[in-house]
Amino acid sequence: MPKKTVADIDVEGKRVLLRVDFNVPLNVNSGAISDDSRIRASLPTIKYLVDHKAKVIICSHSGRPGGRVVDNLRMAPAAQRLSQLVGLPVSTVSDCIGQEVESKVGTLQEGDILVLENLRFHPEEEANDPDFARKLARLADIYVDDAFSTAHRVHASIVGVAKYLPAVAGFLMNKELNVMEKLLHNPERPWGCLIGGAKGSDKIDLLQNMLRRVDMLLVGGGMTATFLKTQGYETGHSLVEDDKLDLAKKLLQEAEEWKVPFLLPVDAVVAQEIKAGASIRVVPTTDIPAGSHIVDIGPKSIVLFHNELRKCRTIMWNGPMGIYEMPQFAQGTRAIASFLSTLDATTIIGGGSSAEVVQEMGLADKMTHVSTGGGASLKFLEGATLPGVEVLLDTK
Ligand code: ADP
Ligand code: MG
Numbered sequence: 001m002p003k004k005t006v007a008d009i010d011v012e013g014k015r016v017l018l019r020v021d022f023n024v025p026l027n028v029n030s031g032a033i034s035d036d037s038r039i040r041a042s043l044p045t046i047k048y049l050v051d052h053k054a055k056v057i058i059c060s061h062s063g064r065p066g067g068r069v070v071d072n073l074r075m076a077p078a079a080q081r082l083s084q085l086v087g088l089p090v091s092t093v094s095d096c097i098g099q100e101v102e103s104k105v106g107t108l109q110e111g112d113i114l115v116l117e118n119l120r121f122h123p124e125e126e127a128n129d130p131d132f133a134r135k136l137a138r139l140a141d142i143y144v145d146d147a148f149s150t151a152h153r154v155h156a157s158i159v160g161v162a163k164y165l166p167a168v169a170g171f172l173m174n175k176e177l178n179v180m181e182k183l184l185h186n187p188e189r190p191w192g193c194l195i196g197g198a199k200g201s202d203k204i205d206l207l208q209n210m211l212r213r214v215d216m217l218l219v220g221g222g223m224t225a226t227f228l229k230t231q232g233y234e235t236g237h238s239l240v241e242d243d244k245l246d247l248a249k250k251l252l253q254e255a256e257e258w259k260v261p262f263l264l265p266v267d268a269v270v271a272q273e274i275k276a277g278a279s280i281r282v283v284p285t286t287d288i289p290a291g292s293h294i295v296d297i298g299p300k301s302i303v304l305f306h307n308e309l310r311k312c313r314t315i316m317w318n319g320p321m322g323i324y325e326m327p328q329f330a331q332g333t334r335a336i337a338s339f340l341s342t343l344d345a346t347t348i349i350g351g352g353s354s355a356e357v358v359q360e361m362g363l364a365d366k367m368t369h370v371s372t373g374g375g376a377s378l379k380f381l382e383g384a385t386l387p388g389v390e391v392l393l394d395t396k
Contacts, residue, residue: 003177004168004393006045006144011054012150013110017140018045018170019157021147021372022060022078022115024358035356036081037364038149041372043085045146045170046113050088053110057139058082059096059119060147060155067123080117090115096122097135105139125156133160136158146170148177149352149373150387152380164390169392172372177389178368179348180380188313188346189215194305194336196221197319197351202375204244207251209382215310216261218305220297220321220332224285227252227264233286236270238294263308267298269322269329276326296322306339315340316381318351318374333357341366350377 006016020042027034049056063073074090083090088111093104096116108114116139119125124132133156137143143165145151150158151173161167183191193214195203204223213219219227230248232316239361241248248286255262268285270292271278283289297305309315317340317373321332334357340347348368349358351374364370371377380386 002395003174003389004395005174006168006170008395009142009166009168010054011049011142013106014054014142015108015140016049016054016056016142016144017136017161017165018049018056018058018144018364019147019161020058020060020170021072021149021218022058022075022076022082023062023149024312026072026077031077033077033081037084037355037359037370038372039081039085041080041172041237042170044144045144046082046086048171049144050086050111050113055105055108055110056113057105057108057116058113059116059136061120061125061150061157062118063120065118065120067120067126069121075115075118082113082115086113088113093117097132097139101139119155119157126153128154128156128160130160130163132156134164137161137164141167142274143167144170145388145392146172148173148371151373151386152376153382154387159391167392169389173389176371176373176377179371180377183314183316183335183348184213184381184383191313191314191316192216192218192219192312194220194309194315194317195223196321196333198222198239199354199375201262203319203378204241204247204251206378206382208247208254210250211254211258211260211262213381215262216263216308217255218263218308220265220301220305221319222379224265224268224297225288225294227289228285234288234290236288236290236292237291238288257318261303261308265297265301266304267300268294268327269296269298269332271295271329274301274323274326276328278328280328286300295329302332303333305336309339310343312345314346314348315343316348316377317354318349318378320353320357324353324357327379330357334361337361337363350374363391
């Protein structure tokens with residue numbers, strides 16, 4: 001069911017609580033924002049609200065502070081970057097609910113922008129606590145959700161708050177939903193999905209559903225060793241999700257039964273230690289040396305993946321092929337990104353890390369869509385209704 005967007009309601013003079021995803025990657029050393037694309041992605045909605053004379057109250061989470069105040073996860077750097085990007089002053093406040101916040105909101109003029117403090121400093125946010133949701137809602141007249149990437153979470157600022165306010169989609173949310181709807185209901189075939197990254201336990205569950213939808217499934221990155229181990233191969237010290245071994249095995253069997261090509265890397269880059277300057281080797285994945293770590297896919301796997309993906313008219317890529325944060329282990333991930341950018345198939349990049357690589361390599365414009373939502377897009381493709389989308393008003 002299509003959802004109402006911010007363009008379908010009158011926001012003039014209204015206090016608008018805008019949920020965004022300003023959970024931007026920060027440089028580990030300097031604390032500076034290393035990729036501001038999530039902030040940029042929310043600009044159309046923010047500019048629209050400012051131009052239409054709303055009082056804009058922005059809220060977001062950042063990182064995983066676990067329900068307490070963590071100083072280097074404050075929203076100030078994101079607010080500052082937003083101010084540069086919109087060319088307008090952006091004020092901040094030291095909390096996201098409470099007396100001080102309410103007074104601050106009371107002083108807002110039409111077109112003003114206020115960024116609230118990190119929602120996850122309160123444990124009630126992730127618990128979807130109704131009282132916390134009510135306190136958030138009290139700040140505003142209208143709720144706009146532009147955080148597609150968190151729409152699969154049942155949190156107070158995503159689900160709870162919509163009980164108390166008219167709730168509509170922002171432009172980014174709307175765009176992401178449209179892209180995913182197309183993928184779900186009428187993708188151009190063949191359509192292939194390449195999944196990497198390290199959130200294995202989350203993603204392995206989703207692979208099963210993907211298997212029913214796609215024409216081929218390719219797996220690299222941090223899930224590789226789990227699949228190798230379930231087939232009885234040595235995996236050294238590589239990341240293995242021991243509680244997912246049975247599921248991994250079942251997936252391989254189902255892929256065979258349903259005749260869906262399911263490709264794993266045939267070779268891997270292994271290192272004795274995960275650190276810069278580590279000595280590395282390329283080995284077949286059937287021959288991982290004891291004591292080593294799989295840190296990337298190998299050159300033969302890159303060619304294999306390219307050749308398979310080349311057959312597709314639609315490709316979704318989610319999750320890096322290796323520990324790409326270290327340049328030595330980034331080749332597989334970078335090779336996939338470059339390759340996808342040359343195709344004229346529909347290319348959809350999901351997942352924070354894969355999107356970051358694509359941005360950093362300057363390839364975003366060459367992809368059909370770089371999604372801001374990783375987990376959310378996978379959930380959506382499962383066919384699940386996202387709780388954060390469900391609570392938004394329908395167009396009819
Ligand atoms: P995304 O954000 O793209 O959805 P994830 O969050 O699932 O991806 O995982 C990203 C992380 O996966 C990165 O920090 C990367 O270092 C890690 N990773 C990729 N391959 C491996 C591997 N072989 N072993 C350990 N970690 C890996
Ligand atoms: Mg991630």
